[in-house]
Amino acid sequence: MKAVVWNGKRDMRIENVPDPSIVNPHDAIVKVTSTAICGSDLHLYNGLIPGMKPGDIMGHEFMGEIVAAGQACEQVKTGDRVIVICSISCGRCWFCKQDLFSACDNTTPASAGAALELAYGHAGASLFGYSHLYGGYSGGQAEYVRVPFADVGCVPVPAHVSDEQALFLTDVFPTGYMAAENCNITLGDTICVFGAGPVGQFAIKSAFMLGAEKVISVDAVSERLSLAAEQGAIVVDERHGDVIPRIDDLTGGRGPDAVIDAVGMEAHGTGVLGVYDRVKHAARLETDRPTALRNAIMVCRKGGTVSIPGVYGGLIDKFPMGAAFGKGLRLTMGQTHFHRYARPLLARVEAGEIDPSFIITHRVKLDDLPAAYATFNDKADGCIKVVATL
Ligand SMILES: [Zn+2]
Numbered sequence: 001m002k003a004v005v006w007n008g009k010r011d012m013r014i015e016n017v018p019d020p021s022i023v024n025p026h027d028a029i030v031k032v033t034s035t036a037i038c039g040s041d042l043h044l045y046n047g048l049i050p051g052m053k054p055g056d057i058m059g060h061e062f063m064g065e066i067v068a069a070g071q072a073c074e075q076v077k078t079g080d081r082v083i084v085i086c087s088i089s090c091g092r093c094w095f096c097k098q099d100l101f102s103a104c105d106n107t108t109p110a111s112a113g114a115a116l117e118l119a120y121g122h123a124g125a126s127l128f129g130y131s132h133l134y135g136g137y138s139g140g141q142a143e144y145v146r147v148p149f150a151d152v153g154c155v156p157v158p159a160h161v162s163d164e165q166a167l168f169l170t171d172v173f174p175t176g177y178m179a180a181e182n183c184n185i186t187l188g189d190t191i192c193v194f195g196a197g198p199v200g201q202f203a204i205k206s207a208f209m210l211g212a213e214k215v216i217s218v219d220a221v222s223e224r225l226s227l228a229a230e231q232g233a234i235v236v237d238e239r240h241g242d243v244i245p246r247i248d249d250l251t252g253g254r255g256p257d258a259v260i261d262a263v264g265m266e267a268h269g270t271g272v273l274g275v276y277d278r279v280k281h282a283a284r285l286e287t288d289r290p291t292a293l294r295n296a297i298m299v300c301r302k303g304g305t306v307s308i309p310g311v312y313g314g315l316i317d318k319f320p321m322g323a324a325f326g327k328g329l330r331l332t333m334g335q336t337h338f339h340r341y342a343r344p345l346l347a348r349v350e351a352g353e354i355d356p357s358f359i360i361t362h363r364v365k366l367d368d369l370p371a372a373y374a375t376f377n378d379k380a381d382g383c384i385k386v387v388a389t390l
C-alpha cells in the first residue's frame, strides 16, 4: 500500500509499504477514506519530537471503512464507516474507567514507556503515527491502518454526516472543545484564545457554544484572523505590537476571564524574551518556546483560568510563576481525553449545531501530502487545514 513516510527532518515521502494485518483479536483494519495533517504533525516534520525512525508512517487524524475486524471486536464490524480517535486507549484500565483516556496505562509498550517515565514520571496513552515515544504505531496517512482496541477507538458515523464533517472529531475538535470546557465558562464570560489554527478555531467555536459572550482571537496570520472574525471573535493581530495592552483595553483593564494557549511549544516570540528563547533553543538548553503561555499568564484576569491545549514537550524557561501565583490563576492542560468527547460532539454535528468542515482550506490526494506539509509548515497559500481524500 501507499503511505506518507517520515525519513528525517522535513523529509516526508510517499512510499510503498507492506499492508497492515490483524495481530491482536481486538484489532481492526481500516481502509482510509480521508486523512488530515495536524499542527502537531509539524513538530515531527521539524524534527522536534524524539523517537522518530526513518520509515515511520505519519498521521493521527483519519477515518474510513473497517475491512477486517479481530475475533474479540464486539462493537464494530467489517463494513462500518468510522472515525478513529487519534489516541489509543484500552477502555478497561483504572484511568480509562475514570474517563481519563489519554492517561491509559496499557497502550504504551514498555520500551517507550521507560523513556516517557524518565521524562514525565509516568507514561500515558499512545498515539497513531506519533513517534516511538508514543508507542511507535503506524499512522493513518496511508491506504490502510491497523487500529488496536478497535471497539474503544472506532466511532461509527451515520451516512448523512460527510467525511469532512466527521474527520475532525478524531482530534482537533475535541481538543478545542476540552480547552474551552476547562475554562469553566459561565454566561457572559470573555475568553481570549492565543493561536487561530485549527485547535484555536474550535476553541473559539466551543467557547461560544459554552456561553462566552466575547471571544478575543490572537494570531499573526491574516487568513486565520479572518476566519476567527467570521466566527464572531474580536481579533488582535500580533504583527501590530505588544498584544497585552490591547487585550487589557478590550476587557476594561481587567483581563479575560480565561485564556487558552492554542499555540504550544513552537511559538515565534518577539522582544527580548523571544530572542532569549531562540538562543537557548538553538543551543539545546531549552526544548520549548513558551511565548504564548507567558502572555496568557500575564494577561489573564486575577482568579482566572489559563487552559493549555497547545503541545509542550519538555522544559521551558522564564515561566512567570510569580504572576500565576500572585493572581491566583488556575492552570489546566494536557492531552485531550478524546474518547470522552467524540460521541457527544458527533451528536452535535448530526444535529446541525456545528459543521466542523469550516476550517478546511486545502483539499488534496494522498500523493500530494508531502508537498502539503511544506505549504502548511510555511503557513503559505492561506493554509489552515489540509485534508487528503483517498
Ligand atoms: Zn492532531
Ligand SMILES: [Zn+2]
Pocket (backbone or CB within 6 Å): 089, 090, 091, 092, 093, 094, 095, 096, 103, 104, 105, 106
Ligand atoms: Zn486504558
